[in-house]
Amino acid sequence: MGHPGIKGFFRAAAGILSYPQDPRSFAQMFGALSSAHYTRGRITRVRRETPDTVTVFFTAGDGWIPHRAGQWARIGVEVDGKRIWRPYSISAPEHGDPSITVKAQGLVSEHIVERAAPGNVLYLERPEGQFLLPDTPTELLFMVAGSGITPVMSMLQTLMPRRPDHDVVLVYVSRNRESCIFHDEILELADQFPGLRPVFWFTEERGRLDASDADALAELCPDHADRVTYACGPDSFVSAVEDLAGSHGGTPVVERFDVTRQFSGGQRGEVRFTRSDMTLEVGPDETVLEAAERAQHQLPHGCRMGICHSCLVPLTDGAVTNIRTGELHREPGPVQTCVTRPAPHAVFDA
Ligand code: FES
Numbered sequence: 001m002g003h004p005g006i007k008g009f010f011r012a013a014a015g016i017l018s019y020p021q022d023p024r025s026f027a028q029m030f031g032a033l034s035s036a037h038y039t040r041g042r043i044t045r046v047r048r049e050t051p052d053t054v055t056v057f058f059t060a061g062d063g064w065i066p067h068r069a070g071q072w073a074r075i076g077v078e079v080d081g082k083r084i085w086r087p088y089s090i091s092a093p094e095h096g097d098p099s100i101t102v103k104a105q106g107l108v109s110e111h112i113v114e115r116a117a118p119g120n121v122l123y124l125e126r127p128e129g130q131f132l133l134p135d136t137p138t139e140l141l142f143m144v145a146g147s148g149i150t151p152v153m154s155m156l157q158t159l160m161p162r163r164p165d166h167d168v169v170l171v172y173v174s175r176n177r178e179s180c181i182f183h184d185e186i187l188e189l190a191d192q193f194p195g196l197r198p199v200f201w202f203t204e205e206r207g208r209l210d211a212s213d214a215d216a217l218a219e220l221c222p223d224h225a226d227r228v229t230y231a232c233g234p235d236s237f238v239s240a241v242e243d244l245a246g247s248h249g250g251t252p253v254v255e256r257f258d259v260t261r262q263f264s265g266g267q268r269g270e271v272r273f274t275r276s277d278m279t280l281e282v283g284p285d286e287t288v289l290e291a292a293e294r295a296q297h298q299l300p301h302g303c304r305m306g307i308c309h310s311c312l313v314p315l316t317d318g319a320v321t322n323i324r325t326g327e328l329h330r331e332p333g334p335v336q337t338c339v340t341r342p343a344p345h346a347v348f349d350a
Pocket of ligand 1: 300302303305306308309310311312336338339
């Protein structure tokens with residue numbers, strides 16, 4: 001599980017996440033908490049979901065705002081002495097301790113999957129996001145692919161006990177049964193609340209599901225066009241759901257888990273950060289944010305998918321291309337560094 005090189009790195013980083021166990025250091029930790037800028041969380045339990053996915057349950061300290069089902073939060077993890085932040089959807093239902101469900105993809109997620117243990121400390125920012133349950137009861141269709149199930153699991157666990165007869169269809173695409181996160185929990189939820197009808201689609205058995213194909217979807221959910229639709233997962237999957245819903249006048253509520261890089265350009269670029277007097281080469285598939293992080297230059301960021309605008313940094317010279325739209329941006333002013341790359345030179349006040 002995980003990249004072998006990363007495993008070696010994790011071994012080298014052993015102990016970094018350890019929570020102090022002796023009472024004195026425990027007290028020191030909480031003494032430090034009063035002046036800490038960020039809320040801290042303490043891991044209470046780690047549950048293996050699939051071979052490469054775990055759910056990390058934690059209690060949150062003062063300053064944590066209770067999450068709403070479907071929201072995400074930036075979580076900070078100490079890796080090799082550096083605190084690195086990534087956004088994670090919260091998989092726990094509302095009104096309880098939070099949890100995140102993490103698939104081993106990328107440095108921070110692999111670190112969490114390999115090393116998270118009860119007692120470890122996490123750093124927390126407040127939950128945010130507008131992927132939320134409707135205020136009024138309505139028939140729902142959740143279209144989910146892969147780890148897109150994580151915020152939806154929070155929604156289902158929140159919604160079904162609140163309205164046990166609620167009419168909800170979940171179409172959940174995953175590679176196979178083994179990689180299907182929360183498979184058994186979803187079946188148990190459906191047993192308990194008959195209004196929930198899960199439809200599992202395993203691509204190894206049935207091939208790819210074209211979520212923009214009305215006939216294919218009608219076989220799984222005949223009245224899909226009459227339901228309020230939620231979609232969560234990879235950009236291409238969510239866009240397909242949007243295309244189909246749009247064709248019958250619907251606007252689904254969506255959350256994307258990645259960015260389709262349609263306009264990477266295939267060429268290297270160069271970015272300069274004037275405040276830190278740093279010039280970096282940017283790889284053909286890298287964003288400005290990723291290039292900065294590779295050089296351990298911290299830039300602000302949140303969702304990393306062009307949604308939240310937390311990553312705005314002033315462009316002072318040169319140009320950038322948006323990797324999703326291909327739009328060229330030359331005017332000096334704030335730029336989303338998570339979805340742009342230099343074209344081919346860009347200068348930032350950072
Ligand atoms: S980090 Fe959210 S828009 Fe860039």
